[in-house]
Amino acid sequence: MATTIAGPEATQADIEQVRRAYGLDRPLAVQLADWAGHAVRGDFGESFYFKKDVSSLIVERMPTTFRLGVFGMLVGLALALPLGILAALYEGRFIDRAIQLLISANQAVPSFWLALMLIIVFGVHLGWLPTTGADSWRHFIMPTLVLGLSVLPALARLARSGMIKALASDYVRTARAKGLSSFSIIVKHALRNAAIPIVAIAAVQFGNALGGSVVIESVFALHGVGHLAWESIIKSDVAVIQASVLMFSIIYVVITFISDVMNAMLDPRIRLS
Structure with missing residues (x-):
C-alpha cells in the first residue's frame, strides 16, 4: 500500500516516509484498533487517490x-x-x-x-x-x-x-x-x-x-x-x-x-x- 501511495518513481526513503505517515509501520492489531476507534466516530480517514475525506x-x-x-x-x-x-x-x-x-x-x-x-x-x-x-x-x-x-x-x-x-x-x-x-x-x-x-x-x-x-x-x-x-x-x-x-x-x-x-x-x- 505504501508503494502505491508513494508512486512508481518513489525511492525507498519516500516509501518509508509514507509508511510512517499512514501508521503502516505499526503492528497490524494496533492499526486495526486505531481504525475501528475512528470508524465508530464516522472518521474513515482520507482517500489518497481522490484526495478527499472518505466519509x-x-x-x-x-x-x-x-x-x-x-x-x-x-x-x-x-x-x-x-x-x-x-x-x-x-x-x-x-x-x-x-x-x-x-x-x-x-x-x-x-x-x-x-x-x-x-x-x-x-x-x-x-x-x-x-x-x-x-x-x-x-x-x-x-x-x-x-x-x-x-x-x-x-x-x-x-x-x-x-x-x-x-x-x-x-x-x-x-x-x-x-x-x-x-x-x-x-x-x-x-x-x-x-x-x-x-x-x-x-x-x-x-x-x-x-x-x-x-x-x-x-x-x-x-x-x-x-x-x-x-x-x-x-x-x-x-x-x-x-x-x-x-x-x-x-x-x-x-x-x-x-x-x-x-x-x-x-x-x-x-x-x-
Whole structure:
C-alpha cells in the first residue's frame, strides 16, 4: 500500500516516509484498533487517490446506490410476484413450465452482459435512453431493470412455492367453501401467508443487489458507492474499500432487521426477542 501511495518513481526513503505517515509501520492489531476507534466516530480517514475525506465520498455517492437498490428491488418484486402467483395457479401445466423456463433463462444471463446488450440496443442503436450518468430518472431505467432481473429468480421461485403451499392449506379450502372470490382468496388469504418467506428472502436479495451494484454502476458509469468501491479496488485505496464494505454491511444488517419486524407483523406467531 505504501508503494502505491508513494508512486512508481518513489525511492525507498519516500516509501518509508509514507509508511510512517499512514501508521503502516505499526503492528497490524494496533492499526486495526486505531481504525475501528475512528470508524465508530464516522472518521474513515482520507482517500489518497481522490484526495478527499472518505466519509464525505460515501455520503455524496450513497443516494445514487440507494435509489438504484430500492428501484431495482421494486422492479424485481413487481415482476416476480405476478409470475410466481401465476405459476402456482397453473402448477404442473404449460404456463407453469413456461414461467419456470423463463426464470431459469433469466438466471443464466450474466448481469454485465445484459447491461451491455441494453446499452447497445436502447442506448446506441435506438437512442431511446442515456447510457451513462445519473442526471435524471431516465438514466436509471436500464440499470434498474438489470438489477431487478438479477433478483427476480429467487423471488419468483419462492413466491411460487409459497403460493402452492398456501393454496393447498385448510384456511384456503375454507375460504373457497364460503364462496369467496378467487381474487379475495389469493390476495387476502394465500398471498398474506406466502409473503412471510418472500419478505425474508427479499432482504437477502437486497444485500445481493448492493453487491451487484458494483458491476452495474461501473457498466453504466453511475457514480454511486459501488462504482466508488470498484475505482478504489483498482487503485488499491484501502481506506475507501474498508468504508464501502462497512457501509454495505451495516445496510444489510438494518434491512435484515426490518424484514424480521415485518415478518412479525405479518405472522403473530413470530415473537421478537
